[in-house]
Amino acid sequence: MSKQINVALIGNPNTGKTSVFNQLTGLNQKVGNYPGITVEKKEGICKLPRGLKAHIIDLPGTYSLNASSLDENVVIELLLNKNDKDYPDVAVVVSDVENLKRNLLLFTQVKDLGIPTILVVNMADRMERKGISLDIERLEEKLRTKIALVSARKNTGIDELKEFIINYKHLSTEPCVNASVIDPEYFEGLRSAYPNQSLYKLWLVITQDVNFGNLNRNELAKTSGFQTKPESDLKRLQQKETILRYQFINGVLKESMSVDARAAKDLRSRLDRVLTHKVWGYVIFFAILLLIFQAIYNWSSYPMDMIDEAFAQLSEWAKNTLPEGAFTNLIAEGVIPGLGGIVIFIPQIAFLFLFISILEESGYMSRVVFLMDRVMRRFGLSGKSVVPLVSGTACAIPAVMATRNIENWKERLITILVVPFTTCSARLPVYLIIIALVIPDRSFWGFNLQGLTLMLLYLIGFGTAIASAWILNKILKIRSKSYFVIEMPNYKLPMLKNVGINVVEKTKSFVFGAGKIILAISIVLWVLASYGPGEKFNNAEEIVSANYSEENPVSKADLDEEIASYKLRNSYIGIMGKGIEPVVAPLGYDWKIGIAIISSFAAREVFVGTLATIYSVGSDEEETIKNRMAAETNPILGGPLFTFASGISLLLFYAFAMQCMSTLAIVKRETNTWKWPLFQLVGMSAFAYLVALAAFQLLK
Amino acid sequence: MKLTLAQLRCGQRGIIKDFSTEDVPLKLLEMGCLPGNEVEVLQTAPFMDPMYLNMNGSHLAIRKETALHIEIELID
Numbered sequence: 001m002s003k004q005i006n007v008a009l010i011g012n013p014n015t016g017k018t019s020v021f022n023q024l025t026g027l028n029q030k031v032g033n034y035p036g037i038t039v040e041k042k043e044g045i046c047k048l049p050r051g052l053k054a055h056i057i058d059l060p061g062t063y064s065l066n067a068s069s070l071d072e073n074v075v076i077e078l079l080l081n082k083n084d085k086d087y088p089d090v091a092v093v094v095s096d097v098e099n100l101k102r103n104l105l106l107f108t109q110v111k112d113l114g115i116p117t118i119l120v121v122n123m124a125d126r127m128e129r130k131g132i133s134l135d136i137e138r139l140e141e142k143l144r145t146k147i148a149l150v151s152a153r154k155n156t157g158i159d160e161l162k163e164f165i166i167n168y169k170h171l172s173t174e175p176c177v178n179a180s181v182i183d184p185e186y187f188e189g190l191r192s193a194y195p196n197q198s199l200y201k202l203w204l205v206i207t208q209d210v211n212f213g214n215l216n217r218n219e220l221a222k223t224s225g226f227q228t229k230p231e232s233d234l235k236r237l238q239q240k241e242t243i244l245r246y247q248f249i250n251g252v253l254k255e256s257m258s259v260d261a262r263a264a265k266d267l268r269s270r271l272d273r274v275l276t277h278k279v280w281g282y283v284i285f286f287a288i289l290l291l292i293f294q295a296i297y298n299w300s301s302y303p304m305d306m307i308d309e310a311f312a313q314l315s316e317w318a319k320n321t322l323p324e325g326a327f328t329n330l331i332a333e334g335v336i337p338g339l340g341g342i343v344i345f346i347p348q349i350a351f352l353f354l355f356i357s358i359l360e361e362s363g364y365m366s367r368v369v370f371l372m373d374r375v376m377r378r379f380g381l382s383g384k385s386v387v388p389l390v391s392g393t394a395c396a397i398p399a400v401m402a403t404r405n406i407e408n409w410k411e412r413l414i415t416i417l418v419v420p421f422t423t424c425s426a427r428l429p430v431y432l433i434i435i436a437l438v439i440p441d442r443s444f445w446g447f448n449l450q451g452l453t454l455m456l457l458y459l460i461g462f463g464t465a466i467a468s469a470w471i472l473n474k475i476l477k478i479r480s481k482s483y484f485v486i487e488m489p490n491y492k493l494p495m496l497k498n499v500g501i502n503v504v505e506k507t508k509s510f511v512f513g514a515g516k517i518i519l520a521i522s523i524v525l526w527v528l529a530s531y532g533p534g535e536k537f538n539n540a541e542e543i544v545s546a547n548y549s550e551e552n553p554v555s556k557a558d559l560d561e562e563i564a565s566y567k568l569r570n571s572y573i574g575i576m577g578k579g580i581e582p583v584v585a586p587l588g589y590d591w592k593i594g595i596a597i598i599s600s601f602a603a604r605e606v607f608v609g610t611l612a613t614i615y616s617v618g619s620d621e622e623e624t625i626k627n628r629m630a631a632e633t634n635p636i637l638g639g640p641l642f643t644f645a646s647g648i649s650l651l652l653f654y655a656f657a658m659q660c661m662s663t664l665a666i667v668k669r670e671t672n673t674w675k676w677p678l679f680q681l682v683g684m685s686a687f688a689y690l691v692a693l694a695a696f697q698l699l700k
Numbered sequence: 701m702k703l704t705l706a707q708l709r710c711g712q713r714g715i716i717k718d719f720s721t722e723d724v725p726l727k728l729l730e731m732g733c734l735p736g737n738e739v740e741v742l743q744t745a746p747f748m749d750p751m752y753l754n755m756n757g758s759h760l761a762i763r764k765e766t767a768l769h770i771e772i773e774l775i776d
């Protein structure tokens with residue numbers, strides 16, 4: 001068996017690298033029409049003809065080998081480190097036919113490193129529409145490479161690409177441009193100081209601050225007497241190099257590409273005139289947001305009701321059919337209601353992902369970045385922070401990752417710190433159930449009041465994120481040079497398959513990720529609620545019955561219910577809950593909610609499942625989660641537990657508290673210290689407690 | 701006074717002449733913002749900031765503070 005061929009997919013952002021990767025490997029990595037969708041290395045295996053295999057690596061997009069943001073570093077680190085296990089045998093540079101000139105800059109750099117390089121000219125399906133014609137043979141000859149004309153969307157040209165990969169050993173490794181002409185003397189010095197290193201590689205190492213294993217800039221200066229230049233000189237040389245490369249590329253393209261400008265039917269400019277308009281642009285953006293929230297609320301209520309009903313019946317069925325005993329109770333009272341608490345939210349979450357995915361795939365997201373940049377800057381954020389903030393409505397984890405293409409460290413850090421305030425999908429279950437309980441289902445000026453409340457909560461989330469960004473911007477003393485460039489991609493009709501995959505994958509990971517935690521927690525909770533220490537729990541029946549006699553009669557059903565709640569109060573969980581009640585009572589909660597809040601520090605979605613489990617222990621009737629919650633009474637004040645005041649207080653608590661371990665872990669990884677995640681945990685939770693306290697005390 | 705990119709209005713075009721500072725990010729050059737190339741202002745956000753440009757075929761948006769450093773010559 002021969003060894004696998006290591007292939008790296010490199011290219012400018014948004015040229016279709018991941019689409020090509022998915023075609024080669026059969027995997028479904030996320031694709032989107034926004035520069036900076038891929039921010040991490042992803043790998044897969046591609047079966048080649050003749051029994052060969054290739055190990056394919058998908059990389060974040062980069063405009064050149066001069067890194068200026070974190071996602072770009074990944075590419076350069078890989079290409080400059082021969083010892084990396086993923087170091088490519090062959091590099092595939094993926095380019096967009098509509099931007100070939102700019103894409104070739106990176107191609108020439110990669111080729112000059114001496115790595116065998118194949119050029120993929122992607123989006124071939126758009127050539128006709130744009131009036132582009134290419135002389136591939138000519139281009140191959142000039143660039144000394146093999147070129148595959150590919151459409152990753154239409155799946156054409158992929159087989160040809162595979163052939164080129166198999167034959168990578170026959171590719172020329174001659175450089176395109178001789179970079180040393182920008183300063184022959186300097187390069188000569190470099191060559192004689194390190195005779196056995198590739199010259200262009202040395203140049204790249206010198207000009208940037210990335211970690212390349214054992215070869216970095218300072219060491220270079222130390223180990224030999226070689227005198228490098230001050231930074232500003234190097235910078236000027238880099239500019240010269242860029243100009244030199246463009247001269248080469250212009251020469252190449254003049255002979256091999258022609259564009260018939262008349263053929264280009266320009267949808268882009270017509271759409272942009274409206275969508276990025278000074279007034280209409282904003283009106284449309286907010287209209288889209290409004291539509292999304294109303295849609296999420298109204299469209300998903302039918303499937304949700306059905307799911308709720310189905311789980312209640314399932315629980316009932318399990319109780320009646322399975323042999324009686326502790327195990328059946330665990331299933332019927334612990335696991336099924338716990339899982340029901342999560343499955344019920346699939347419709348809403350799927351809708352949310354659907355909308356985000358369509359916005360990303362259409363190319364609209366960059367326009368929002370453009371519209372919002374100036375406003376966001378006021379608050380110490382970047383226009384690019386909008387994308388994390390919007391995708392934070394799905395989940396904070398990918399949102400924190402999506403900050404990687406923000407060039408300015410301070411803007412990036414602030415974005416990371418405030419993203420958890422946006423209303424992620426895990427909060428949705430909590431919001432929905434509480435809104436359903438305390439906000440009337442009435443219409444107000446044609447809008448559903450419950451839908452409006454939900455939208456308001458989203459706005460509060462965004463508002464708090466922005467306000468805290470403003471404060472952080474004042475407090476944090478970090479100097480970092482700021483500049484901002486964003487590419488505005490062409491509009492594209494969202495590809496049904498990409499959107500579909502996105503929705504399914506995200507929803508799946510929501511359900512399974514949360515499902516695992518919920519399953520575990522609901523089992524623990526059920527055990528804690530079904531057993532208790534000492535006399536009071538074990539002799540509950542006698543103690544409760546003793547209150548009644550012939551003169552003071554009670555119906556069988558009432559007696560059973562009283563016994564069940566007496567048992568629960570004296571179970572392990574009841575005892576723990578009583579312990580924390582003093583802390584949560586001022587916010588208007590009982591001990592059950594207290595327990596639910598504590599268990600949702602693992603993940604917010606656990607809230608509903610926890611309440612469902614606690615409430616269903618010992619209850620016989622088939623009931624939906626919502627009805628059970630509505631029936632609860634407040635132990636101290638009397639009356640229903642979920643009133644307008646306690647409901648609002650709970651909503652606000654969940655809006656602000658930092659209750660998600662996975663987010664904390666990812667923030668630790670992205671900021672490289674525990675300082676920031678701890679800051680978030682303590683700061684946000686304390687704030688949440690105070691706001692909830694104030695809300696309940698004012699409203700009650 | 702030299703004309704800079706920041707002074708162009710929507711729909712106006714110019715040829716890039718020079719940069720008035722060394723701090724023009726390399727990334728911009730790499731995206732086609734090179735002396736001699738043509739640039740067109742396609743759209744500006746309120747207060748002319750940021751600016752949405754067609755720079756030698758690349759469509760991109762930059763902030764006004766960056767545009768201030770790019771000297772141009774107007775084409776009409």
Ligand SMILES: Nc1nc2c(ncn2[C@@H]2O[C@H](COP(=O)(O)OP(=O)(O)OP(=O)(O)O)[C@@H](O)[C@H]2O)c(=O)[nH]1
Pocket residue numbers: 011012013014015016017018019020030031032033034035036037038039059060061062122123124125126150151152153154361492495498
């Ligand atoms: N028309 C057309 N669109 C394509 C083709 N290949 C990819 N796209 C679209 O181009 C956009 C970008 O594709 P991606 O595969 O995410 O690009 P990428 O290079 O991985 O992007 P980053 O990870 O952000 O650097 C998506 O909207 C794709 O659907 C193609 O051959 N033709």
Ligand SMILES: [Mg+2]
Pocket residue numbers: 017018019030031037038059060061
């Ligand atoms: Mg990608």
